[in-house]
Amino acid sequence: MWLEIFLASVLGYVIYWFVSKDKEETLPLEDGWWGPGVRPTAREDESIRPFKVETSDEQINDLHQRIEKARLTPPLEDSRFHYGFNSNYLKKVISYWRNEFDWKKQVEILNRYPHFKTRIEGLDIHFIHVKPPQLPSGRTPKPLLMVHGWPGSFYEFYKIIPFLTDPKNHGLSDDHVFEVICPSIPGYGFSEASSKKGFNSVATARIFYKLMLRLGFQEFYIQGGDWGSLICTNMAQLVPSHVKGLHLNMALVLRNFYTLTLLLGRRFSGLFGYTERDVELMYPFKEKIFYSIMRESGYMHIQCTKPDTVGERWGRPGSADLLHPGVGGRNTAHRLLFVVPLHVALRVAFRFCFPRKFSLDDLLTNIMLYWTTGTITSSQRFYKENLGQGYLAQKHERMKVYVPTGFAAFPCELLHAPEKWVKFKYPKLISYSYMPRGGHFAALEEPQLMAQDIRKFVGLLERQ
Template sequence: MSCCRQEVAREACYHSTVLSCSATGVYRMIAEVLVALVLGAVVYVLLLKQRQEVLQTEDGWWGLGEPHETPEDDSIRPFKVETSSEEIEDLHKRMDHTRPFPALEDSQFNYGFNSKYLQRVVSYWRHEFDWNKQVEKLNRYPHFKTKIEGIDVHYVHVRPRNLPEGTSGVPLLMVHGWPGSFYEFYGILPLLTEPENADDLAFEVICPSIPGYGFSEAPHKKGFDSVCAARVFHKLMKRLGFAQFYAHGGDWGWLITTNMAQLEPKTVKGLHVNFAPPAKPGFRMVMSVLLGRRFPKLFGFTDRDLNRLFPIVQKVMVESVKESGYMHIQATKPDTVGRGLNDSPVGLAAYILEKFSTWTDPEFRNMEDGGLERNFSLDDLLTNVMIYWTTGSIISSMRFYKENFGKGLNQKHAAIPVYVPTGFASFPNELMHTPELWVKQKYRKLTSYSPMARGGHFAAMEEPRLMAEDIQNFTRKLEKRKRK
């Protein structure tokens, strides 16, 4: 019995030892797995950071002739919009000699700007529009010019008033597109710089004119594209003393501010856009086009997304073709049609204002007056046209398409994601609808995606309050400030 008990004891000891060793081995294995996971996570983060590629660019020279040997004049000069009786007389003379042409019966705006309604616009422009009064309105805010890379860059700079001592406004760069101008933002400027709610952020807003647009000098050499504009505007903001700032853009302003975020992601604190057509279709985007109508929840599609996207051929492809004829002209031979527009104020008005009709709401194509005065006043619309006319900038503005599209669709910036916190305002009548999934493909830190109640392509001008509120909410989120 004694020998038996000893044998049992040895057996128990053996099993205890085995279990102990086994447990130790399991713990060691778990520890090794955890270490491997941690190391893997560290490596992944490091690789992710390496993959956050920054867009590269080099300084340019867009002035006449060769760059000066002496340093460029970096002074900031006050600027004032001016007019003269000779300028107005010449405009009136050209309008008086325009040759009307009858519109087709029942054509509305489906053939372009309706000729019958155009006569009403021209009559108002000729006999009622007061350019002197609008010049005073333009000069309501301070204008400046400064020379960057050989050309004069114009901008409006509006500082908030009545701020507590020792505080400053939140710097915000706002960039327009074509066929708009800095004037697009005149309705939103007081809402941003003098907010009605005392708890809202007060912004210090800088609205530059893209070189070749309005009062910014046109480049004298080929090659000035969106990346060049982004680089110039970064230099402008540095010259104004801003180490960091927020940026907003629509139309070309979307691409320019996106390029700014790609060039200097640490300088742009936040990017807000209301236009973001996908640059390159990724796998999930392609699958969403193929399967999104049948499995919308799989791609996060809302009823609004489905209504705007499908059927894809009609809603995206056909509609894009209907509204992109101008783009093909300007991306290939801008100087040809541009010369005619530069000579004829009526032709220029028809070419520009047609976009303010159909890009505001595609249904306006079926109206005799294009719905033009439903969302805008003729005074505001003609003021924008006059900025192009008096500066003779329609040809140079159209060349911007040639410079961008002429380099192909595989430019470096098209493949580089944006890692700057981004807010997207999705207006229901925008030219191209971009679901949240598609926006995230490019903008990896999408902080807010806001389906807006109404509005189209020229949203800042059409719906300034909605746009101001979305910019306010987006910026407040990043600044981590809440309303009281």
């Protein structure tokens, strides 16, 4: 009798283990066409074309005229940035932008790395591809795809690239030397925007996977933050056999038991697997999470619902572009108060929040990549396509990732993700680092720290 009970128990446990065991699902790869009209019957041109960033005097003159017409509302006394972007500080930014910022010089900096374009799924995809200037004898570089987010660009990676492609000349060992590919998300900067609805992070991941194949890479590393973290996660869910390793500095991991422990985590941190550092970064909960999300996520809500409304401006170019409440009888909750370039600048700059680790030239260069290409609206649509359907509406949000993963937890990230949270979504997490400083735009703010953590992750993975 006892033997039968024992055998039944073992059998029950085995059945439970198989039923409850996580299935290593993959997303269907599928295909798409995002160009205008119907898909042509002819085969798509797969050539890779050199590209050069260029600008014109007409563009610069038009920009200057629009900046000069800006009409700002005085801030409240002692309000700092509590009511939004402080217009007294904005005057300084405008003055620098108009009188000192040298866009042509920045264009030369942008062209220091090789740029290319290629057509994938009906869209011209822009990317930079930076190879090591020198390699140790008998070595081959490790291909690394790095993906930006909003309102960032490929330019975010300009400072980290030398640490990855030429580490020996930048104070690091040459144990790991990478060749780096940084594409622009379609609808951002020099990558063509989709003409059709539904272009989300999964479609982007598939296009970037095709890009890597077109460049001759069957296996590669990927890295991302912000939207880049989701796009890279989706790539690992689509083609895990091609992704050697996934490195993130942001993780969307809200679907697990641990997020329900936030209210109790400070008192029972050990029970829920929180370290002292986790507690420091997450509590007091009301200030560091609840209030922070409420204060800083307004842009997200409107871009998830009405991206074209906030992206466009009213008025005719070159004429009455100064917008003011009530102009033209338009009564709307979102009256834009600035000419187009200032609207772009505000949306980009407010998300960047002016960290001390990068200059106005860095910020304005990033803004100009949106302004000169006219992509602020198409970039904002990415929010509606990914988040506009509701919470956990898409399959990939409910799936785990079974690719070796490294995570860099920067202390000033929008929302701290403890190791327990990350490991739930990424069970093959092999590296988790509490970074000493830095925030959301980590590759731009702390390029050496980020490069060191990527190298650490790759080293741990290759020693396994």
